[in-house]
Amino acid sequence: MDKQFTEVRWHGRGGQGTVTAAKVLAETALASGKYVQAFPEYGPERMGAPLRAYNRLSTDPIAIHCQVTNPDVVVVVDPTLIGSVDVTEGTPEDAIFIINTKEKAAEIRQKLGLDKGQKVYTLNATKIALDTIKRPLPNTPLLGALAKVAGLIDLDDLVDDLKRSFGKKFTEQIVTANLEAVKRAYEEVAGE
Helix, strand or coil: CCCCCEEEEEEEECCCCHHHHHHHHHHHHHHCCCEEEEEEEECCCCCCCEEEEEEEEECCCCCCCCCCCCCCEEEECCHHHECCECCCCCCCCCCEEEEECCCCHHHHHHHHCCCCCCEEEEECHHHHHHHHCCCCCCHHHHHHHHHHHHCCCCHHHHHHHHHHHHHCCCCHHHHHHHHHHHHHHHHHCEEC
16 A cells, blocks of 8 residues: 655654644644644653654545654654664655754764665754744754755745744744744755
8 A cells, every 4th residue: 555645753852842843744734735643652741751743744634543653754853862762763765854963964874874765954953943042942943944855844834834823822022033943944954
């Protein structure tokens, strides 16, 4: 059976906005007419604990409701998880990896032992967040990178959704800072 959807797996720690990022991705895709799923998988629910979040996106209704085991896209929000968590588990030969790190894509490819068919993209999302949002929350910059390299959502749709959803709960200054972070990450993400 051919897969009729794209699956995303997020790796992060509690308090980094990983689950929020998965929800924003789903909301943006939904607003652009796609069918979506977004759900987290928690261990101990505490700040700093490793967690995973998942998305499925499709142009057709999604009939399965289970954990994502073979993600097409992997986003690593916290690079300290590399080496302690197998972020490559179940990935196909053409998977896309987006890693929040100061390191270059070639260094990450080597660390993870990835094939040349798998694409690796890196950006220092934490630095972007500190520069723009003034807090170490790399989730919105990683959404900007995801919009650019994975082609799952459009940057303009992401910006519109963030304005709408963040505007309901945050000040205009915080919304503007997050939009700047998304746009900057879209421009700065680099890969091989």
